[in-house]
Amino acid sequence: MTVTDQTNTTVKIPTGPLRIVSLVPSQTELLHYLELEKEVVGITKFCVHPTEWFKTKTRVGGTKQYHFDRIEALQPNLIIANKEENDKDQILQLTQKYPVWVSDVKNLGDACQMIQSIGVITNSKDAANQLVEKIQEGFSILKLAITDRPRLRVLYLIWQKPFMTVGGDTFINDMIESAGWTNCYAEQTRYPIVTENEIKELQPDLILLSSEPFPFKEKHIKQISHLCPTAVIRLVDGEYFSWYGSRLLQTSKYLRNLV
Numbered sequence: 493m494t495v496t497d498q499t500n501t502t503v504k505i506p507t508g509p510l511r512i513v514s515l516v517p518s519q520t521e522l523l524h525y526l527e528l529e530k531e532v533v534g535i536t537k538f539c540v541h542p543t544e545w546f547k548t549k550t551r552v553g554g555t556k557q558y559h560f561d562r563i564e565a566l567q568p569n570l571i572i573a574n575k576e577e578n579d580k581d582q583i584l585q586l587t588q589k590y591p592v593w594v595s596d597v598k599n600l601g602d603a604c605q606m607i608q609s610i611g612v613i614t615n616s617k618d619a620a621n622q623l624v625e626k627i628q629e630g631f632s633i634l635k636l637a638i639t640d641r642p643r644l645r646v647l648y649l650i651w652q653k654p655f656m657t658v659g660g661d662t663f664i665n666d667m668i669e670s671a672g673w674t675n676c677y678a679e680q681t682r683y684p685i686v687t688e689n690e691i692k693e694l695q696p697d698l699i700l701l702s703s704e705p706f707p708f709k710e711k712h713i714k715q716i717s718h719l720c721p722t723a724v725i726r727l728v729d730g731e732y733f734s735w736y737g738s739r740l741l742q743t744s745k746y747l748r749n750l751v
Contacts, residue, residue, distance in 0.1 A: 495613055498596040498606060499575055505591055505613045506569045512614070513552060513568040514539065515578050519595065522607060522737030525623065526616040533566045558582055572610065599666040600631060603736035623738060630744035631670060637748045638672035644697035646673040651706045655686040667733045671747040673698065691719045699723050702730035
């Protein structure tokens with residue numbers, strides 16, 4: 493069948509038995525949720541969920557650098573990628589030999605569309621649609637639960653040395669907004685660098701230190717608290733803010749209970 497991915501690229505997907513290589517951790521977790529054990533033949537070294545796949549599936553490299561020989565040995569007839577997480581030039585190279593479906597997820601709506609589209613191309617349409625319904629129900633409950641939550645100004649840090657945060661065009665920003673808060677850097681794009689002086693001047697109400705890609709720890713709370721002594725500082729599981737597949741089933745509850 494011929495489909496259009498989220499980058500508006502036309503992709504011809506085989507209708508026969510699939511051999512899938514997934515290049516995105518959160519989408520790998522989604523494929524597992526859709527019970528595509530036999531179909532998925534390759535994943536990345538960052539596809540740590542589910543554990544059994546991480547231990548048994550062929551790893552074809554990272555999300556930016558691939559072992560093309562390993563991919564070729566797997567003889568995939570579908571590669572599932574993401575515009576932001578994967579390297580554009582290498583994805584273009586893969587499209588010369590294989591059907592590559594690319595997602596582009598910036599918010600919850602995009603994520604739901606991605607899930608439904610992957611359901612179509614992997615012959616898992618019903619399961620994908622049911623998953624989307626459950627996710628939307630969870631976020632509807634979250635919306636009601638945060639009605640009286642103070643709209644705190646949030647600084648979400650993803651990196652140290654230099655400090656880096658998230659702009660308004662990211663999926664993480666949409667999760668911050670879904671939690672009923674305001675991202676201090678919503679007016680900027682992608683992943684701005686933030687200096688210590690800027691953090692001092694900003695004086696956010698809440699600082700969230702993500703577990704990924706930089707693994708912030710308790711010791712970093714102490715280091716940052718001197719910059720904003722009045723701010724609430726919390727370590728958070730970055731997967732709930734940035735994984736946009738089946739993980740979203742738990743995200744709404746995580747955001748509801750946070751702080």
